[in-house]
Amino acid sequence: MRLRLVAALLPLCTGCASAIVDDDIATGDDELVGDSDLSSPTGSFTYFQITADLRKCPAPGCGGWFVQRLNHTATECWNGEYGDTCYVPWLDWSQARLSDESRATLLDACVQGANAPGTIAIVRGHMGDERNAFVLTEAWIAETAAVSSGPFVRITDNGMRCLQAPCPSLTEKRLNSHRSVDIAELDLSAAGLTVEQTEALLAAEASPRGILVAGHRYDYYENGQFAHGRAVTAAYRKLPEGRTCGTPDGALAQ
Numbered sequence: 706m707r708l709r710l711v712a713a714l715l716p717l718c719t720g721c722a723s724a725i726v727d728d729d730i731a732t733g734d735d736e737l738v739g740d741s742d743l744s745s746p747t748g749s750f751t752y753f754q755i756t757a758d759l760r761k762c763p764a765p766g767c768g769g770w771f772v773q774r775l776n777h778t779a780t781e782c783w784n785g786e787y788g789d790t791c792y793v794p795w796l797d798w799s800q801a802r803l804s805d806e807s808r809a810t811l812l813d814a815c816v817q818g819a820n821a822p823g824t825i826a827i828v829r830g831h832m833g834d835e836r837n838a839f840v841l842t843e844a845w846i847a848e849t850a851a852v853s854s855g856p857f858v859r860i861t862d863n864g865m866r867c868l869q870a871p872c873p874s875l876t877e878k879r880l881n882s883h884r885s886v887d888i889a890e891l892d893l894s895a896a897g898l899t900v901e902q903t904e905a906l907l908a909a910e911a912s913p914r915g916i917l918v919a920g921h922r923y924d925y926y927e928n929g930q931f932a933h934g935r936a937v938t939a940a941y942r943k944l945p946e947g948r949t950c951g952t953p954d955g956a957l958a959q
Contacts (some may be wrong), residue, residue: 765794804947861915871932
């Protein structure tokens with residue numbers, strides 16, 4: 706994996722990046738979800754931005770959450786209608802099995818996201834049948850306060866190794882899409898990551914689940930070869946699972 710980082714962290718790589726270019730993985734709302742993907746921890750579907758509803762009125766009329774399908778202009782709500790976002794009064798935590806600490810971290814991030822540009826909290830899940838709940842299966846939060854822009858993708862190490870750069874050793878999959886492409890490097894300089902966060906990102910990128918990032922495509926030439934890269938605007942870490950003391954399995958919580 707090749708990284709571009711600010712000089713204060715690591716030396717710049719030797720490739721010469723161009724400006725942001727057209728991103729063939731970024732466009733389109735045309736894909737349908739396959740059932741096999743829904744149950745796969747490495748699947749690319751059912752990812753949503755989630756923010757807290759800070760309106761003041763008696764629940765469940767408000768005070769819940771807004772969810773928005775990532776990389777799509779419309780989200781299907783529990784009643785089958787489509788909107789920019791969907792309001793859900795309840796969260797079903799039973800399938801996510803987040804620890805109490807992870808759950809609190811996610812809820813804090815939802816509040817931050819309600820008043821911030823970009824995406825702070827991401828959940829994977831689906832609309833439930835009971836009491837208009839949203840059923841969570843996993844949760845991710847932004848590593849830094851950097852403002853996300855560009856499409857959201859999952860990055861994984863595809864195992865390719867080359868004798869010289871550029872080497873397309875990373876596969877990026879557009880979230881909520883079947884689209885994917887191999888790239889040769891990530892530019893993390895705009896994401897505001899510390900050395901420790903960068904090291905954790907590298908370790909997670911090598912796992913089957915990979916990492917989630919938002920960013921923009923760039924192209925560059927190195928050693929006479931053309932290659933793709935992605936300039937990361939925001940990086941996300943998965944919140945760990947664990948024993949939950951406060952809410953029984955299957956319970957709905959606001």
